[in-house]
Amino acid sequence: MTGFLIIAVLVLFAVAVWQMKGIFQLSQIKKGDDSQVANDKDNRFNGKLMLWFLVFFYVFLIYGFWEWTRVLLPEAASEHGKDIDLLMLISMVIIMFVLVITQFLLHYFAFKYHGKKDQKAVFFADNDKLEFIWTIIPVIVLAALIIYGLFTWTDIMNVTEDEDTLVVELYAKQFTWEARYSGEDNTLGEANVRFVEGINTIGIDASDPNSMDDVVTRELRLPVGRKVLFKMRSQDVLHSAYMPHFRAQMNTVPGMITQFAFTPTITTAEMRQNPEIIAKVENINQLRNDKNVELAARGEETLDPYEFDYLLLCNKICGASHYNMQMNIIVVSQEEFDTWMAEQTTFGETLNP
Amino acid sequence: MSTEAHNHTADHHDDHGHHHKDTFITKYIFSIDHKMISKQYLITGLFMGIIGIAMSILFRLQLAWPDKQFTVYEIFLGKWGADGIMDPNVYLALVTIHGTIMVFFVLTAGLSGTFSNLLIPLQIGARDMASGFLNMVSYWLFFLSSVIMIMSLFVEAGPAAAGWTIYPPLSALPQAMPGSGAGMTLWLVSMAIFIASSLLGSLNYIVTVINLRTKGMSMTRLPLTIWAFFVTAIIGVVSFPVLFSAALMLIMDRSFGTSFFLSDIYIAGEVLHNQGGSPVLFEHLFWFLGHPEVYIVLLPALGITSEIIATNSRKPIFGYRAMVASILAIAFLSTIVWGHHMFVSGMNPFLGSVFTFTTLLIAIPSAVKAFNYITTLWKGNLQLNPAMLFSIGLVSTFISGGLTGIILGDSALDINVHDTYFVVAHFHLVMGISALYGLFAGVYHWFPRMFGRMMNKNLGYIHFWVTVIGAYGIFFPMHFIGMAGLPRRYYTNTAFPYFDDLANINVVITIFAIITAAVQLVFLYNFIASIFYGKKAPQNPWKSNTLEWTAPVKHIHGNWPGAIPHVYRWSYDYSKLNKAGDDYVIAGQDYVPQNIPLQDNEEEMSH
Ligand code: HEM
Ligand SMILES: [Cu+2]
Ligand SMILES: [Cu+2]
Numbered sequence: 001m002t003g004f005l006i007i008a009v010l011v012l013f014a015v016a017v018w019q020m021k022g023i024f025q026l027s028q029i030k031k032g033d034d035s036q037v038a039n040d041k042d043n044r045f046n047g048k049l050m051l052w053f054l055v056f057f058y059v060f061l062i063y064g065f066w067e068w069t070r071v072l073l074p075e076a077a078s079e080h081g082k083d084i085d086l087l088m089l090i091s092m093v094i095i096m097f098v099l100v101i102t103q104f105l106l107h108y109f110a111f112k113y114h115g116k117k118d119q120k121a122v123f124f125a126d127n128d129k130l131e132f133i134w135t136i137i138p139v140i141v142l143a144a145l146i147i148y149g150l151f152t153w154t155d156i157m158n159v160t161e162d163e164d165t166l167v168v169e170l171y172a173k174q175f176t177w178e179a180r181y182s183g184e185d186n187t188l189g190e191a192n193v194r195f196v197e198g199i200n201t202i203g204i205d206a207s208d209p210n211s212m213d214d215v216v217t218r219e220l221r222l223p224v225g226r227k228v229l230f231k232m233r234s235q236d237v238l239h240s241a242y243m244p245h246f247r248a249q250m251n252t253v254p255g256m257i258t259q260f261a262f263t264p265t266i267t268t269a270e271m272r273q274n275p276e277i278i279a280k281v282e283n284i285n286q287l288r289n290d291k292n293v294e295l296a297a298r299g300e301e302t303l304d305p306y307e308f309d310y311l312l313l314c315n316k317i318c319g320a321s322h323y324n325m326q327m328n329i330i331v332v333s334q335e336e337f338d339t340w341m342a343e344q345t346t347f348g349e350t351l352n353p
Numbered sequence: 354m355s356t357e358a359h360n361h362t363a364d365h366h367d368d369h370g371h372h373h374k375d376t377f378i379t380k381y382i383f384s385i386d387h388k389m390i391s392k393q394y395l396i397t398g399l400f401m402g403i404i405g406i407a408m409s410i411l412f413r414l415q416l417a418w419p420d421k422q423f424t425v426y427e428i429f430l431g432k433w434g435a436d437g438i439m440d441p442n443v444y445l446a447l448v449t450i451h452g453t454i455m456v457f458f459v460l461t462a463g464l465s466g467t468f469s470n471l472l473i474p475l476q477i478g479a480r481d482m483a484s485g486f487l488n489m490v491s492y493w494l495f496f497l498s499s500v501i502m503i504m505s506l507f508v509e510a511g512p513a514a515a516g517w518t519i520y521p522p523l524s525a526l527p528q529a530m531p532g533s534g535a536g537m538t539l540w541l542v543s544m545a546i547f548i549a550s551s552l553l554g555s556l557n558y559i560v561t562v563i564n565l566r567t568k569g570m571s572m573t574r575l576p577l578t579i580w581a582f583f584v585t586a587i588i589g590v591v592s593f594p595v596l597f598s599a600a601l602m603l604i605m606d607r608s609f610g611t612s613f614f615l616s617d618i619y620i621a622g623e624v625l626h627n628q629g630g631s632p633v634l635f636e637h638l639f640w641f642l643g644h645p646e647v648y649i650v651l652l653p654a655l656g657i658t659s660e661i662i663a664t665n666s667r668k669p670i671f672g673y674r675a676m677v678a679s680i681l682a683i684a685f686l687s688t689i690v691w692g693h694h695m696f697v698s699g700m701n702p703f704l705g706s707v708f709t710f711t712t713l714l715i716a717i718p719s720a721v722k723a724f725n726y727i728t729t730l731w732k733g734n735l736q737l738n739p740a741m742l743f744s745i746g747l748v749s750t751f752i753s754g755g756l757t758g759i760i761l762g763d764s765a766l767d768i769n770v771h772d773t774y775f776v777v778a779h780f781h782l783v784m785g786i787s788a789l790y791g792l793f794a795g796v797y798h799w800f801p802r803m804f805g806r807m808m809n810k811n812l813g814y815i816h817f818w819v820t821v822i823g824a825y826g827i828f829f830p831m832h833f834i835g836m837a838g839l840p841r842r843y844y845t846n847t848a849f850p851y852f853d854d855l856a857n858i859n860v861v862i863t864i865f866a867i868i869t870a871a872v873q874l875v876f877l878y879n880f881i882a883s884i885f886y887g888k889k890a891p892q893n894p895w896k897s898n899t900l901e902w903t904a905p906v907k908h909i910h911g912n913w914p915g916a917i918p919h920v921y922r923w924s925y926d927y928s929k930l931n932k933a934g935d936d937y938v939i940a941g942q943d944y945v946p947q948n949i950p951l952q953d954n955e956e957e958m959s960h
Contacts, residue, residue: 035888035891035894036887036894037807037895038736038741038810043735043736049818056822057825060825061829064829064832071834071837073769073838084765087763088766092760094759095757095759095760098752099752102723102727105727106726106727106730106748106749106752107745107749109727109730109733110735110745113734114735115667115737120734121666121667121733121927122668122928123669123927124731125669125670125673126671126674127671131721131724134721135720138717138720139717142713142759146710146763149709149766150706150710152765153702153705153763153764153765154706156768192617194617194624235618235619236526236618237529240697242772242838242840244769244838249768249769250697251699253631253632253633253699254632255617255628255629256616280854284851284853287856288850306853308851309851311849311851313838313840313849315771315772315840316520317445317520319445319523319529320442320844322842323842323844324848326849
């Protein structure tokens with residue numbers, strides 16, 4: 001399908017070049033008017049093209065929504081994510097509505113009123129009523145969006161910690177992520193980059209009793225249905241913890257602890273069964289297989305088949321390998337989480353094996 | 354300063370008949386004539402634009418075909434493109450310098466510098482800028498900063514690569530990336546000089562507009578171009594110094610061991626001594642300029658289109674007072690919305706709410722402007738010259754790009770699209786492409802005024818139509834890959850199999866980008882060829898009302914050979930009918946230039 005689009009584009013381009021030739025010839029044959037100011041013929045021609053452009057615009061819009069919505073993120077895997085998605089949908093509908101109408105008016109007027117020799121423009125300089133109307137309509141629509149948006153935002157960002165909240169530290173450095181769980185006491189020990197040394201890769205303060213039961217891991221495992229509060233740190237430059245499937249993002253800032261909280265609602269296993277994800281994974285594996293044929297022909301290493309996982313990506317430019325600063329997120333049931341957690345070595349154990 | 358400026362021009366008032374004995378140097382190089390300086394800005398800006406766009410093609414190639422080798426990398430990037438493979442650091446450097454060049458050098462200096470210089474004196478009826486000398490200094494500082502920026506490309510460890518936003522600590526620590534060494538030093542020096550240039554220019558524009566308007570040119574009779582340039586200059590004066598201080602503090606952090614933006618850092622195996630600084634502070638300072646910068650880029654383009662749309666519609670601009678009010682509202686609001694770039698920076702979420710509120714407020718004057726443009730077309734007699742087409746194109750991309758701002762400005766929604774390609778799509782349409790269209794529109798429209806010749810219209814049409822399709826072709830698909838969660842500033846997306854299905858879309862984007870960049874050559878050819886071989890321009894080719902068209906085609910020092918024309922009306926009396934309503938005010942002529950006194954048969958408007 002994309003191949004088709006590319007061909008279509010190339011054909012269009014060829015047509016444009018060919019047209020160019022035509023225009024050159026025209027301008028050479030007709031020596032009559034070389035003022036280089038648009039005449040009636042130019043006005044008619046370009047007016048018509050305005051309509052054709054409008055057609056292109058709508059077709060492209062429809063093509064985009066038809067063909068490319070399948071690559072979008074699947075349903076939100078967090079509680080607050082659903083609110084964001086709904087707000088997004090509402091905003092999108094409004095935007096598309098306004099877009100379609102205003103682009104129509106703009107290009108249609110450009111076509112309809114293209115200059116003609118005997119046409120008179122209307123001297124229309126002001127109309128308070130009209131201007132009032134199109135000031136007040138955006139005001140009302142935007143006010144509604146703002147109010148809705150702000151409620152959603154406050155809900156998301158007002159983190160209230162309770163008994164049940166799982167506190168996890170996300171630690172960023174060029175170009176990896178590490179996670180620290182607070183252990184039995186559900187309290188993270190103190191930490192500072194000044195303690196980074198040897199196996200203590202994230203600078204935990206060993207003199208703080210709270211840190212002994214902390215658990216440092218290279219993957220992020222979360223129990224479903226339980227609120228997670230992320231405390232984020234960075235040891236070198238800005239990074240950003242971006243977890244698109246959970247509609248979550250927060251920068252990590254050296255010298256500062258930032259936070260973000262959400263409640264995962266769909267386990268990784270469940271998400272892999274989501275029809276959208278199944279289709280997406282199938283498509284991706286198809287593409288990878290096609291590529292493997294090529295790679296094999298050249299005697300190069302082939303790509304592994306792909307299986308879906310939630311991702312934590314770095315989303316703030318942080319250096320050469322910014323593009324590959326990632327960590328898998330695995331959402332499991334509480335029991336699975338507890339079993340996994342029991343297998344991990346605590347910070348205390350790593351210090352005194 | 355303004356009294357001095359007054360005296361200077363007063364001289365000119367008295368002896369306008371004379372001719373300076375210009376040598377080549379004083380005429381073409383160290384010129385103090387605003388018309389020549391404007392051409393210098395334009396040509397320097399276009400030259401930088403060629404570099405900036407060429408860079409975008411290089412990194413687009415990399416994004417579309419990350420596993421292919423391209424010899425062009427080796428040709429242009431040398432050791433960083435060895436064997437046709439692009440180095441990840443140089444990818445970031447290309448993106449960074451592309452952004453810097455396009456925003457500051459092309460669309461701030463190239464656009465506003467060119468047309469403020471050309472039009473402010475000519476449209477308000479002044480012999481020159483308040484201070485021709487400062488104006489010259491301003492241009493040469495800009496030139497110097499361009500040279501330094503280009504020099505930085507040849508630094509051993511590579512040019513600045515921390516993104517055009519140069520957030521520390523990345524930009525402060527050479528250990529963090531090679532580009533943050535000498536490359537970043539040159540970037541900062543270049544920008545500091547650029548800011549000095551911009552401030553000198555802006556102060557000059559402000560003083561000129563306030564003091565040197567000809568008799569009868571009240572503020573409410575100013576063409577919207579001048580309003581836009583004037584307000585732009587004010588925003589520049591308010592916000593650029595803040596960037597200057599941020600750059601200064603960054604220089605100190607880098608070289609003198611201060612800790613404005615650095616704290617608790619462990620890098621390259623050691624802990625740095627810095628304690629107590631905050632990178633978030635830098636973000637605040639940067640965006641306090643950075644957001645107004647968007648309008649510094651955009652307002653002149655909007656001013657230019659207002660003028661061009663009115664002239665070519667043969668109609669007054671609809672809602673002149675509302676247009677001025679929106680310019681002022683946008684200018685004011687633009688200084689209190691910067692936080693929308695920082696919703697997830699770790700700043701207090703309550704602040705996020707405030708910035709959401711102010712940001713969505715700014716949508717209102719923007720919407721008013723868009724509606725007013727559309728209404729100006731309604732029942733017009735549209736002369737579809739290339740300049741007019743680009744102006745219509747600007748309104749189109751301004752709407753498309755502006756609408757997605759409603760999503761980005763909404764803090765809750767920004768969480769998930771922040772720093773993705775959705776943002777790249779948004780700002781390119783609303784600021785990059787719109788302002789670029791404004792630049793093109795301005796060049797096509799005022800080329801006769803600048804060079805005394807006409808540009809070829811058919812080449813202009815080709816340029817326009819391929820560009821509009823191409824620009825949407827590039828940036829429309831980017832919304833989708835952004836909403837799919839693809840971060841920007843990624844050297845390749847192959848590290849995430851999850852993004853494999855976006856590869857095709859990236860190919861589409863790159864093909865459109867190559868076509869679009871290629872068609873700019875048509876413009877370039879037309880521009881250069883027309884300077885030398887274009888058809889000789891008549892005095893007022895577009896039958897326009899503004900004063901610049903009353904000056905002779907051949908440039909003279911002081912602009913008008915005789916007395917400066919006086920002004921008796923606003924600049925939008927197009928297709929105005931006489932009292933009887935049976936003909937135009939001037940029979941058979943659908944426009945009344947500003948220097949024509951009120952006629953007996955016409956009703957005076959409140960303007
Ligand atoms: C042929 C036209 C252009 C193309 C194909 C293009 C393409 C791109 C792309 C793909 C990026 C994002 C790269 C990334 O984040 O990884 C980018 C960045 C950028 N572009 Fe363009 N662009 C074009 C013209 C312009 C114009 C006219 C402007 C003027 C405002 C502009 C300003 C920027 C800025 C400010 C950035 C951000 C740089 C950064 O991330 O530090 N671009 N461009
Ligand atoms: Cu990172
Ligand atoms: Cu902004």
